[in-house]
Amino acid sequence: xxxxxxxxxxxxxxxxxxxxxxxxxxxxxxxxxxxxxxxxxxxxxxxxxxxxxxxxxxxxxxxxxxxxxxxxxxxxxxxxxxxxxxxxxxxxxxxxxxxxxxxxxxxxxxxxxxxxxxxxxxxxxxxxxxxxxxxxxxxxxxxxxxxxxxxxxxxxxxxxxxxxxxxxxxxxxxxxxxxxxxxxxxxxxxxxxxxxxxxxxxxxxxxxxxxxxxxxxxxxxxxxxxxxxxxxxxxxxxxxxxxxxxxxxxxxxxxxxxxxxxxxxxxxxxxxxxxxxxxxxxxxxxxxxxxxxxxxxxxxxxxxxxxxxxxxxxxxxxxxxxxxxxxxxxxxxxxxxxxxxxxxxxxxxxxxxxxxxxxxxxxxxxxxxxxxxxxxxxxxxxxxxxxxxxxxxxxxxxxxxxxxxxxxxxxxxxxxxxxxxxxxxxxxxxxxxxxxxxxxxxxxxxxxxxxxxxxxxxxxxxxxxxxxxxxxxxxxxxxxxxxxxxxxxxxxxxxxxxxxxxxxxxxxxxxxxxxxxxxxxxxxxxxxxxxxxxxxxxxxxxxxxxxxxxxxxxxxxxxxxxxxxxxxxxxxxxxxxxxxxxxxxxxxxxxxxxxxxxxxxxxxxxxxxxxxxxxxxxxxxxxxxxxxxxxxxxxxxxxx
Numbered sequence: 219x220x221x222x223x224x225x226x227x228x229x230x231x232x233x234x235x236x237x238x239x240x241x242x243x244x245x246x247x248x249x250x251x252x253x254x255x256x257x258x259x260x261x262x263x264x265x266x267x268x269x270x271x272x273x274x275x276x277x278x279x280x281x282x283x284x285x286x287x288x289x290x291x292x293x294x295x296x297x298x299x300x301x302x303x304x305x306x307x308x309x310x311x312x313x314x315x316x317x318x319x320x321x322x323x324x325x326x327x328x329x330x331x332x333x334x335x336x337x338x339x340x341x342x343x344x345x346x347x348x349x350x351x352x353x354x355x356x357x358x359x360x361x362x363x364x365x366x367x368x369x370x371x372x373x374x375x376x377x378x379x380x381x382x383x384x385x386x387x388x389x390x391x392x393x394x395x396x397x398x399x400x401x402x403x404x405x406x407x408x409x410x411x412x413x414x415x416x417x418x419x420x421x422x423x424x425x426x427x428x429x430x431x432x433x434x435x436x437x438x439x440x441x442x443x444x445x446x447x448x449x450x451x452x453x454x455x456x457x458x459x460x461x462x463x464x465x466x467x468x469x470x471x472x473x474x475x476x477x478x479x480x481x482x483x484x485x486x487x488x489x490x491x492x493x494x495x496x497x498x499x500x501x502x503x504x505x506x507x508x509x510x511x512x513x514x515x516x517x518x519x520x521x522x523x524x525x526x527x528x529x530x531x532x533x534x535x536x537x538x539x540x541x542x543x544x545x546x547x548x549x550x551x552x553x554x555x556x557x558x559x560x561x562x563x564x565x566x567x568x569x570x571x572x573x574x575x576x577x578x579x580x581x582x583x584x585x586x587x588x589x590x591x592x593x594x595x596x597x598x599x600x601x602x603x604x605x606x607x608x609x610x611x612x613x614x615x616x617x618x619x620x621x622x623x624x625x626x627x628x629x630x631x632x633x634x635x636x637x638x639x640x641x642x643x644x645x646x647x648x649x650x651x652x653x654x655x656x657x658x659x660x661x662x663x664x665x666x667x668x669x670x671x672x673x674x675x676x677x678x679x680x681x682x683x684x685x686x687x688x689x690x691x692x693x694x695x696x697x698x699x700x701x702x703x704x705x706x707x708x709x710x711x712x713x714x715x716x717x718x719x720x721x722x723x724x725x726x727x728x729x730x731x732x733x734x735x736x737x738x739x740x741x742x743x744x745x746x747x748x749x750x751x752x753x754x755x756x757x758x759x760x761x762x763x764x765x766x767x768x769x770x771x772x773x774x775x776x777x778x779x780x781x782x783x784x785x786x787x788x789x790x791x792x793x794x795x796x797x798x799x800x801x802x803x804x805x806x807x808x809x810x811x812x813x814x815x816x817x818x819x820x821x822x823x824x825x826x827x828x829x830x831x832x833x834x835x836x837x838x839x840x841x842x843x844x845x846x847x848x849x850x851x852x853x854x855x856x857x858x
């Protein structure tokens with residue numbers, strides 16, 4: 219008896235599907251059946267939905283990639299493959315993980331291979347498509363990729379960027395959700411892994427139904443004079459917008475399209491999935507429930523930190539690529555540049571010198587995108603309410619990087635058109651009529667509901683108006699966001715040699731002399747070679763200058779030179795040593811010193827003192843190794 223309401227719900231679904239096919243029962247053999255989109259995993263609700271082709275979405279690849287439309291996963295992946303083929307010296311495409319439904323998660327590396335390995339250069343990482351329906355971020359990554367590839371060799375700044383830096387791009391973090399969103403009427407938060415969203419012990423048992431079979435889950439309203447809490451808004455002369463009033467004072471009740479499948483009095487409260495990939499990071503993670511009743515919890519956080527393959531693929535990649543200093547993982551639809559902290563005010567937890575950089579990027583972002591808000595998640599997004607397991611917090615406190623989780627698109631809240639002191643749905647409707655040809659709002663139309671009888675269905679397009687820009691308005695939003703990301707990448711550190719100076723500082727009667735070598739490094743970029751937080755959590759190693767000395771032709775066992783003030787004897791890259799009376803089995807020996815992290819525009823120098831025995835000249839090469847500043851190799855010098 220416990221599942222009796224669900225059985226009723228399933229019968230209603232069957233009736234509804236039959237009605238959508240135009241009959242009272244199973245379709246006749248001669249009828250064309252609707253192609254179904256099927257999900258993986260066990261759930262108590264349905265796992266199949268009619269496939270749709272949404273207006274403004276491109277489902278088949280062609281010869282051009284335009285941004286007056288959205289792109290299916292197949293189209294996006296086909297372009298990634300095409301770019302790898304067309305730009306073999308700039309693009310490397312690879313799979314960094316599998317989704318819940320075992321789809322490949324593809325990512326690409328952009329850098330000029332001829333100027334060095336990607337991991338030997340300062341790097342940035344940008345991704346979209348973490349939340350299933352927030353597909354605007356995916357388009358921004360694709361716009362950025364195409365822009366960089368087309369401008370390479372033409373635009374000096376872009377060319378320099380890809381010659382000296384590495385850009386890692388992942389258009390779709392969550393391919394399962396992206397695919398579901400663009401191929402069905404369904405929407406969901408993140409992954410399609412079945413989840414109990416309403417705490418009744420059942421999985422995905424109450425997903426929406428497309429009652430009028432138009433390919434969208436719109437709003438339905440029905441008359442109820444006893445409980446009604448909505449009336450036509452008096453300020454809207456067209457009668458399209460509703461206004462909320464006290465229960466029993468209105469004409470209508472409303473809900474998103476669907477039925478109450480589990481009989482709990484709520485409609486569509488437990489749809490497909492529900493885990494939130496942006497609450498699944500290890501920093502400040504909290505469980506969905508805790509046992510005291512007094513601790514913090516976080517809905518959608520997952521069974522444990524990094525429980526989801528999609529988030530784990532991000533973290534695994536980043537930890538294996540500590541050369542990354544800048545990250546943006548983009549969502550929609552509150553136009554903001556969002557950064558850490560997510561659980562406290564900025565000044566309480568961040569190093570002042572690191573926070574200063576974030577504030578610089580806040581200002582840059584506002585100027586490039588026009589967003590009014592840029593700041594920390596805790597204050598500027600949450601109004602003092604914490605978010606846990608959040609990407610920006612992982613990005614700074616765990617990974618020590620500049621990390622944004624930007625939101626794109628404003629939900630058509632452009633201005634107060636009717637001058638009533640509020641920017642609301644009426645203003646959205648006016649913008650839609652004047653700037654969008656009225657395509658963002660579906661007029662109310664009659665329909666038949668299996669429970670409520672006569673209803674009306676209409677309202678704003680939930681996918682390409684409320685959550686993402688209408689397709690024809692897409693490009694300015696994704697372009698501006700991409701240019702902000704490119705500007706952050708332009709701020710990456712960039713180390714270079716200044717000069718190497720050698721001079722004799724002391725001579726001995728035994729025909730030996732001490733020489734000082736001064737190695738100068740300049741950071742021609744703007745960001746330091748490491749944030750202070752990165753050094754604190756040891757994501758980065760200390761920057762290091764290494765000298766290699768050419769010992770070709772030396773006689774075994776005969777003292778040749780000595781590195782003064784170094785105590786340990788060794789050879790090889792990791793060595794620090796006194797090279798006195800050593801074995802000469804290898805023609806090259808090394809010495810190294812750690813140096814301080816170099817601020818943008820600043821010079822850092824390292825001093826070595828070398829004592830030569832009975833020789834007039836010693837050749838060598840200098841190299842510099844920085845986790846996030848990059849690598850400089852084989853700067854020749856001569857001591858004589």
